[in-house]
Every structure is written in C-alpha cells, then in structure tokens.
Amino acid sequence: MSISSLVTRTTLGSAVRTKIICCRFPGETSMPLSNVEYVALRLVRKFLFTDASLMRIGRLLPYYQANIGMQSPYPIVQGWGRALGGAEPYRGVRILELGSGATNSAAYCLASQGAERVYAVEPFRSLDAAADSIALRTVAADAGCVPDDLAARVARIGNVEDVDEASIDLVVSHSVLEHLSEPEAVLRSLDRVLAPGGCMCHAVDFRDHFFKYPFHFLQFEKHTWTRWLDPGDLPRWRLSDYLRLFDKLGYRAEVPVQESDAAGYAKIRDRVSKDFDRDDPTMSVTLVTLVARRAA
Numbered sequence: 001m002s003i004s005s006l007v008t009r010t011t012l013g014s015a016v017r018t019k020i021i022c023c024r025f026p027g028e029t030s031m032p033l034s035n036v037e038y039v040a041l042r043l044v045r046k047f048l049f050t051d052a053s054l055m056r057i058g059r060l061l062p063y064y065q066a067n068i069g070m071q072s073p074y075p076i077v078q079g080w081g082r083a084l085g086g087a088e089p090y091r092g093v094r095i096l097e098l099g100s101g102a103t104n105s106a107a108y109c110l111a112s113q114g115a116e117r118v119y120a121v122e123p124f125r126s127l128d129a130a131a132d133s134i135a136l137r138t139v140a141a142d143a144g145c146v147p148d149d150l151a152a153r154v155a156r157i158g159n160v161e162d163v164d165e166a167s168i169d170l171v172v173s174h175s176v177l178e179h180l181s182e183p184e185a186v187l188r189s190l191d192r193v194l195a196p197g198g199c200m201c202h203a204v205d206f207r208d209h210f211f212k213y214p215f216h217f218l219q220f221e222k223h224t225w226t227r228w229l230d231p232g233d234l235p236r237w238r239l240s241d242y243l244r245l246f247d248k249l250g251y252r253a254e255v256p257v258q259e260s261d262a263a264g265y266a267k268i269r270d271r272v273s274k275d276f277d278r279d280d281p282t283m284s285v286t287l288v289t290l291v292a293r294r295a296a
C-alpha cells in the first residue's frame, strides 16, 4: 500500500496530505525512509482505529501488543517482585494496582501470593468478564486456591479517590505511567493512599509502542506529535522526567531493573526533536521497574 493511497483514505486535508507525501512535517528537516512506514502507521492508528478494534486485532500484530496482563499476569507480578526483593514481597500486604486493564489477572496473582487486599484500579477499560473468569480460575488452580477466596480479596474500582487515606502498603503498575497525560496529579493521588513506610513499584515502557521503531516518536515536535501522530496516550516522558517528578513529590526513586537500547537510540539520536535533550543519558532507556519511597 502506498503512502498516498493510505492518506487519501484517511480523508485528511490537502495541506497535510502534501506534507506527508513529501515525507516532511512542520519543524522536521527531512525524514529517513523508515519514517514513511512509521508515519503512515501512526496516522492509521490515530485516525482509523478505535480502542475496541485495536484490542480485537492487537493480539495478531507485533506493533500492537498492548495489555500484556491479558496474556499472562505472571511476568508482571514476578517483575515487581524482582525489583522489590525479598522472598515473599506480597504476603500480608495491602496493594493498589493502578491501570489493571481489561481483567484483574495481576490482582488475582498478587492475592494468590498472599496479599491481604488488592484494589485493581481501572478507570477506562471495562472488565472483560469472560477473560477475567478464565484468569481467576487459572491463577487459583496454579496456586491451589479456591477462586472465590482469591476474588474476595480483590476489589475492582474506577478511581483511586475511593480508597482510604494511608491504607495501602504497596502501589504497583505495569505499562501505565508512560500513558499518563498528567502524571503529577496521578502520583499525588497515589501518595494520599500510601501508608507511612509504604512504597510504589512501577514498570514503565519508554519505547514507542510501535515496537519496531522504539525511538522514532522522539523525532517530532510536541505540536506535530500531539496533533497528528499521538494515539492519545503517549506523552513521551523520559525516565529522567519521572525521576525529577518523584524527587519533587518528596520520593527517593531507585531503578533496580533497567534495560536500554543504545544502538537503537544511536540510529535516531541526530534526528531527535529539540523538545528533548538528546544527550540525556536516559534517552536510550527502554524498560524499567522503579521503586519509589518517601524520602526520610
């Protein structure tokens, strides 16, 4: 499929169409060939896909592997555990999971590993009852538990505000922070519910979620990104931005698990938009699990 036919089908205005056919956006000097594919896919994602259709076909396309918890909660829960350390990091702990997705699978898994209570907070996705039921029964069977006993310790809610102040020992999230348009407001709401001595553990994926091009989205200036390419939930914050935010909120954040792709970043470094500091050492970071505790 050529770029021009794709763009015609999106019924974009002619000025924009011309710019795309020229493979150039306002503020960008020129584009490598890979951007033709990249921009076309981003436009299709933004203007033609709904979230529902994306969920339906997403499992078939490597570009759209969202909501990993739908596949298996175990890597997610093990990842938090690795970052937290200790033999049984969840036993007797009151946990809030931010952004559970379409099922409570990670919450059931945390309950099966001894969590006292788990709030699965999901404001935007409705529960996929069939998938959730399978997840509950699978986790219960794997752990040798009664499904109803696990379910009784899990509450799915739509808002952090519904949780009592200072009632949570551990806040966790997986692939959520990178989607927040107002991370400061969200972290402040989590701070309210965290008990003294409690901590947060967030797994964050800093890659462009077209995983074939993990850093391509850094080429575009904010206006271009927001108006034409952002699917609506990728504000492109870098690790250093989150570390500064935790610091501002009085937290000491550590990054015990971190992966980078220096070679991938090097390919795009010279094209990075002036909105970013291309020499920021965290620019090539792809995945982290960070642990944040209130500074003493």
Ligand SMILES: C[S@@+](CC[C@H](N)C(=O)[O-])C[C@H]1O[C@@H](n2cnc3c(N)ncnc32)[C@H](O)[C@@H]1O
Pocket: 066, 067, 068, 069, 070, 076, 098, 099, 100, 101, 102, 121, 122, 123, 124, 125, 173, 174, 175, 176, 179, 180, 186
């Ligand atoms: C990429 S999905 C990850 C889902 C699940 N944690 C997983 O890893 O499979 C991001 C989730 O974060 C949720 N989310 C986005 N903004 C949120 C917010 N302000 N508070 C809570 N959840 C939010 C979305 O609705 C979505 O379900």
